[in-house]
Amino acid sequence: MQRWPVQPNWDDLRVFLTLARNDSLSRAGKQLRLDPATVGRRIARLETSYGASLFVKSPTGYALTEMGERLLQHAERAEQSMQLAEEAMSGQEEGLRGQIRIGAPDGAANFVLPQVCAEIARANPDLEIQIVALPRLFSLSKREADFAVAVSPPQTGRLMVQKITDYRLSIAAADSYLARHDPITTVEQLRPHRIIGYIPDMIYSKEVDYLGEIGIEAPQLASNSVSVQAHWIRQGAGIGIVHDFSLPALPGVSRVLPKRFSLLRSFYLLRHEDDKRLERHNRFAAALTEGMRKEVQRLEALS
Structure with a gap:
C-alpha cells in the first residue's frame, strides 16, 4: 500500500475537489477564480507531493484515478469539517450566512421559489441565495447545488430525500x-x-x-x-x-x-447525505420546505 509523504492542506484539497467535480481545468478555474494553468500547476504539485497520479485526461475531461478516488473520500470529509468549523465560529444562531444554491425545475423556480426565498432572505440579510432554474436533474455529488427540488424521488445516490408538498x-x-x-x-x-x-x-x-x-x-x-x-x-x-x-x-x-x-404531482427536496450534520443546511431546509408548502397552497387557492 502506497504511503503519501506529506499531509494535504485544505487549500490544495479545495482545488482537487473542484476539479474532481467539474472534470475541466477551465470550469474548475472559473469556480475557484483561478486561471486554468494555475489549477493545472496546483494539481501537478499535489501529484508530485503524493507520488501518485490523481487524474487522467480523457476525451470527456479529467477523470479520477484509483488514487484520486481514495483521496476524494478524505477531501469530502475535510470539506465537511471546514463547514462545521465555519458554522461554529460564525454565530449561526444570529441568522443564516454565506451562499446557498438551489437547483430546481423551472416551474418551481419561476412561480414559487422567488417568493419563498425572498422571505428567507429578509429574515437572514447575510445569506446569499442562488436559484438555478433548469429542466433537468442536478448532481449533488458534484456540488452543482446544495439543494435540489425534484419532481420524483431518486432511487440511487447518497441523498437525503424529503417530500415538500403535492x-x-x-x-x-x-x-x-x-x-x-x-x-x-x-x-x-x-x-x-x-x-x-x-x-x-x-x-x-x-x-x-x-x-x-x-x-x-x-x-x-x-x-x-x-x-x-x-x-x-x-x-x-x-x-x-x-x-x-x-x-x-x-x-x-x-x-x-x-x-x-x-x-x-409532488415536489421533493434532495440533499447530499454528508450535509446532514450542517446546522446551517438543516435550518435552511426547514425554512424552504415550510415556505414552499405554504406558497403552493396559497397560489392554488387563488387560481
Whole structure:
C-alpha cells in the first residue's frame, strides 16, 4: 500500500475537489477564480507531493484515478469539517450566512421559489441565495447545488430525500383563444387544437410527461421550459398543461375541463447525505420546505 509523504492542506484539497467535480481545468478555474494553468500547476504539485497520479485526461475531461478516488473520500470529509468549523465560529444562531444554491425545475423556480426565498432572505440579510432554474436533474455529488427540488424521488445516490408538498396541474388556455373556438367538453375534443408542451426528447422525467396523460405524443408548439409554455398559452397560441400555482401569474388564462382533468404531482427536496450534520443546511431546509408548502397552497387557492 502506497504511503503519501506529506499531509494535504485544505487549500490544495479545495482545488482537487473542484476539479474532481467539474472534470475541466477551465470550469474548475472559473469556480475557484483561478486561471486554468494555475489549477493545472496546483494539481501537478499535489501529484508530485503524493507520488501518485490523481487524474487522467480523457476525451470527456479529467477523470479520477484509483488514487484520486481514495483521496476524494478524505477531501469530502475535510470539506465537511471546514463547514462545521465555519458554522461554529460564525454565530449561526444570529441568522443564516454565506451562499446557498438551489437547483430546481423551472416551474418551481419561476412561480414559487422567488417568493419563498425572498422571505428567507429578509429574515437572514447575510445569506446569499442562488436559484438555478433548469429542466433537468442536478448532481449533488458534484456540488452543482446544495439543494435540489425534484419532481420524483431518486432511487440511487447518497441523498437525503424529503417530500415538500403535492401540487396540481390543469389543462389551460387563454380566454382569447377559447373565445375563437367551439366549447371543449371532452378530452377527445382537444386533438384538433394546437397543443403546447415539452419537446418530447427533452422530457427529463416521466413525471413531466403531462401530455401522455391525455394521449398526445407530439405538441405543435414545444419547449423544454415551463415558463415558455406558459407564455405561449397566455398569448393565445394554443392549449397546454400548467401548474395550478402558476395561474395567478397568468392573467387571462383559464382552466379547460376542470371537472374532468387534473394531475397530482409532488415536489421533493434532495440533499447530499454528508450535509446532514450542517446546522446551517438543516435550518435552511426547514425554512424552504415550510415556505414552499405554504406558497403552493396559497397560489392554488387563488387560481
